Structures are given as structure tokens and as C-alpha cells.
Amino acid sequence: MxxxxxxxxxxxxxxxxxxxxxxKDLHFGxxxxxxxxxxxxxxxxxxxxxxxxxxxxMQRHDQGIGxxxxxxxxxxxxxxxxxxxxxxxxxxxxxxxxxxxxxxxxTRPAIEMEGGTTxxxxxxxxxxxxxxxxxxxxxxxIRIGGGPTVIRDFxxxxxxxxAHIVVVPxxxxxxxxxxxxLEGLEERYAIESVVSxxxxxxVTLSRRSQ
Amino acid sequence: MxxxxxxxxxxxxxxxxxxxxxxKDLHFGxxxxxxxxxxxxxxxxxxxxxxxxxxxxMQRHDQGIGxxxxxxxxxxxxxxxxxxxxxxxxxxxxxxxxxxxxxxxxTRPAIEMEGGTTxxxxxxxxxxxxxxxxxxxxxxxIRIGGGPTVIRDFxxxxxxxxAHIVVVPxxxxxxxxxxxxLEGLEERYAIESVVSxxxxxxVTLSRRSQ
Numbered sequence: 001m002x003x004x005x006x007x008x009x010x011x012x013x014x015x016x017x018x019x020x021x022x023x024k025d026l027h028f029g030x031x032x033x034x035x036x037x038x039x040x041x042x043x044x045x046x047x048x049x050x051x052x053x054x055x056x057x058m059q060r061h062d063q064g065i066g067x068x069x070x071x072x073x074x075x076x077x078x079x080x081x082x083x084x085x086x087x088x089x090x091x092x093x094x095x096x097x098x099x100x101x102x103x104x105x106x107t108r109p110a111i112e113m114e115g116g117t118t119x120x121x122x123x124x125x126x127x128x129x130x131x132x133x134x135x136x137x138x139x140x141x142i143r144i145g146g147g148p149t150v151i152r153d154f155x156x157x158x159x160x161x162x163a164h165i166v167v168v169p170x171x172x173x174x175x176x177x178x179x180x181x182l183e184g185l186e187e188r189y190a191i192e193s194v195v196s197x198x199x200x201x202x203v204t205l206s207r208r209s210q
Numbered sequence: 211m212x213x214x215x216x217x218x219x220x221x222x223x224x225x226x227x228x229x230x231x232x233x234k235d236l237h238f239g240x241x242x243x244x245x246x247x248x249x250x251x252x253x254x255x256x257x258x259x260x261x262x263x264x265x266x267x268m269q270r271h272d273q274g275i276g277x278x279x280x281x282x283x284x285x286x287x288x289x290x291x292x293x294x295x296x297x298x299x300x301x302x303x304x305x306x307x308x309x310x311x312x313x314x315x316x317t318r319p320a321i322e323m324e325g326g327t328t329x330x331x332x333x334x335x336x337x338x339x340x341x342x343x344x345x346x347x348x349x350x351x352i353r354i355g356g357g358p359t360v361i362r363d364f365x366x367x368x369x370x371x372x373a374h375i376v377v378v379p380x381x382x383x384x385x386x387x388x389x390x391x392l393e394g395l396e397e398r399y400a401i402e403s404v405v406s407x408x409x410x411x412x413v414t415l416s417r418r419s420q
Contacts, residue, residue, distance in 0.1 A: 013389065013413070014389035167403075170396045171393055171395040173390075179223065179224035179225070179381060182224065183381055183382060183383025184380075186379060186380045191223070191380075191409070192409070193377075193409070194405055195403045195404055195405050195411070199403070201411055203379070
């Protein structure tokens with residue numbers, strides 16, 4: 001059976017996975033790009049970047065992944081559903097290179113992008129969405145791409161095997177929380193932490209054997 | 211000028227400093243003692259315990275401290291104000307050994323305990339409470355002892371010099387949050403993290419020079 005991963009989803013020290021006030025220009029609202037500064041310093045992001053622990057985690061993004069599931073908020077700003085020409089916030093050649101299933105109540109025909117990414121639109125609960133993604137992944141693993149609500153829903157439904165969360169030492173104060181409603185998650189997942197010299201803490205959740 | 215410290219205040223990964231449903235027997239509500247397991251394994255707690263990083267942080271508790279300020283919820287369960295004989299949740303010889311200022315709207319005469327602890331009861335805002343504690347501390351430093359609301363209020367008021375928060379890898383799901391209302395705290399404090407082999411992450415906030 002293929003596995004289900006979350007790769008380097010960043011939250012603030014106070015647990016917000018995105019800020020308040022998301023717009024077309026501010027994909028993460030008032031958080032701006034502050035949750036992702038650590039990524040921009042890695043070799044995975046730019047030539048000459050660090051090859052340390054942040055990079056090692058970054059390099060996991062594509063390994064063995066056959067499909068991604070993302071929320072409507074990762075695909076676009078609030079209101080994209082009303083724009084028939086909207087093709088996502090990820091440019092003409094999105095960094096996914098697989099089928100991507102966008103969870104939305106406003107479905108539309110699939111959009112084929114450059115580089116192997118095809119966006120499919122799905123109005124489905126987590127378990128059903130995962131079944132659909134698995135069928136498209138050719139036996140490979142599935143990435144749950146975020147945002148915070150989607151990751152929380154998949155964790156709550158017990159559908160994730162390995163989650164990698166990056167705690168960034170800033171306090172956003174407002175936005176969408178990742179951890180809400182997940183009381184006792186440590187009973188189902190072994191939780192490990194490691195601090196990077198960049199200042200972020202990599203937290204990995206590994207599903208305990210049944 | 212004496213400094214103001216928070217020493218090893220523990221929160222869950224989802225940011226709760228105490229659980230829900232505090233009673234006389236459950237000082238931390240449904241959290242029980244799960245936020246403090248890491249402490250019980252140190253040499254500071256018991257002979258033969260670990261002398262590693264958790265212990266080093268534990269040993270900071272008393273060094274140079276001349277007074278503590280704590281909230282009503284650290285002094286006792288909800289309703290202690292109605293019990294004229296209540297002398298705190300800390301036994302006959304409390305682990306403070308200095309004057310302790312309990313913030314409460316229900317003041318009463320001071321209570322002298324064994325071992326140097328005297329509880330004083332104060333209905334005051336953070337800045338005024340700090341002034342009172344400083345006057346009693348004989349030039350030594352002040353510890354802000356918690357709970358989460360008190361630490362948050364003192365952080366928000368800019369009154370803390372060094373805060374040490376311990377993030378425990380459990381999800382409480384409910385209770386009282388530490389980090390609420392502290393947006394942008396990283397602009398005023400340098401934040402460092404280090405993971406202990408015990409699994410907890412020690413987060414230190416050091417006030418930036420003006």
C-alpha cells in the first residue's frame with residue numbers, strides 16, 4: 001500500500017499554518033512569506049544554498065510521490081472559484097509534476113499544466129479523496145499538501161502515515177491553526193523534534209504500528 | 211536592575227499551558243501531569259535522575275530569585291477563594307522559599323509557610339505587581355511562575371526579560387493557551403530552541419536590547 005505524507009508544512013510557534021487576510025497577492029495573508037524563509041536558504045531552493053537538515057527535509061518533497069491532495073486555499077485566493085480562467089497560484093509550471101486533487105465545493109474540468117501537473121477538482125471527504133488520488137498515483141505515495149485545515153482533517157481521519165511539520169519561531173497571533181481538534185494525537189503517532197541551525201524545529205509524526 | 215524570568219513553563223505542542231477542568235485533585239485539569247513528565251526524570255527532581263539538558267534548565271529555578279509572582283490558578287483550584295483555610299496547592303513547605311505574590315481579586319492576609327515561602331495576595335496589574343515584588347526581592351531577580359494567563363499578560367506588557375518555555379510533544383486539544391495575543395513577539399525577543407533527548411523542546415525568549 002502506498003503511504004500518505006505531509007512534507008514540510010510550516011506553522012508559527014503559536015500554531016498558525018497561514019495568516020489572516022489571504023488575497024491574490026498575499027497567499028499566506030499577513031504572514032507574508034515569513035513562514036517560509038527557512039526554505040529559501042536551502043540548496044533545494046537555490047544554487048549555493050545550504051545542504052543541511054532543512055535541505056534534506058526539502059528534498060523529500062518529490063521522492064516517490066504520485067499525487068497530491070490540496071485544499072482550495074492552496075490552489076488560490078478566496079474567490080478564485082468565481083474566475084473561470086484561474087489556473088492556480090503556482091505559475092505555468094507548478095512544482096508538483098503529478099496529478100493534484102483540489103478539494104472544493106466548486107468543481108470544474110481538469111486543467112493540464114506544464115511539467116506534468118494536472119489539477120483535478122474534487123468535492124469529497126478525506127477518505128474518498130484519498131481513494132481517488134491513490135487510483136491516479138500509479139502505486140506511488142500521496143502527499144497531503146495543505147493548507148492547515150486539510151492537514152488537520154486528514155490527521156483527524158487517521159489517513160496520514162508520516163507528517164513533517166516545521167515550527168517557525170515567530171508568533172502570527174491570528175490566522176488558521178493547524179493543531180485544533182487533535183487531542184491525544186500522540187497516542188497514534190510517535191512525535192520527534194529536531195532543531196535546525198536556521199532556527200526552525202522539524203517535528204515529525206510517524207504513525208504507530210497498530 | 212533585577213531581571214524578570216520565566217523558568218520552565220511547560221506547554222503542549224498545540225500551545226496549552228494547562229488543561230480543561232481544573233479541580234483540587236487535578237491541578238492541570240485533563241492534562242494531569244503529562245506536561246511535567248520530563249521534570250520527574252531529572253536529578254533536580256530525584257536522586258539518580260538525569261543531569262542532562264532538562265536538569266540544567268531545572269536547576270535554574272532558584273538561582274538568584276528573590277520573589278515569585280503567580281496567578282490565582284497556580285495557588286489553588288477554582289474556588290479556593292471561598293476556603294478561608296486554604297494555604298495553596300504546594301504543601302506545608304512550598305518549593306519557592308521566597309515571598310510569593312498571588313494575583314487575585316480576593317485578597318487575604320499573608321500566609322507564612324515553612325522553608326521561607328510567604329504568600330502575599332495582591333489585586334494588581336502586572337506592572338504594579340512587579341514593582342511590589344521587586345521591593346520584596348532584596349535586589350534579586352523575579353520569577354513569573356504562571357499559569358499561562360499570567361505569563362501571557364507579563365509578556366504582552368513587556369515586563370519579562372528571559373522566558374523559558376518547554377514544548378511537550380502531546381496535544382491537549384483544550385485548556386488555556388499560552389501564546390494568544392502575542393503577535394510579533396519575535397520582534398522584541400530573540401527566540402532559540404533546543405531539543406532534549408527526553409523529547410521536549412526548550413524554547414528560550416531573550417529580550418532584544420533596545
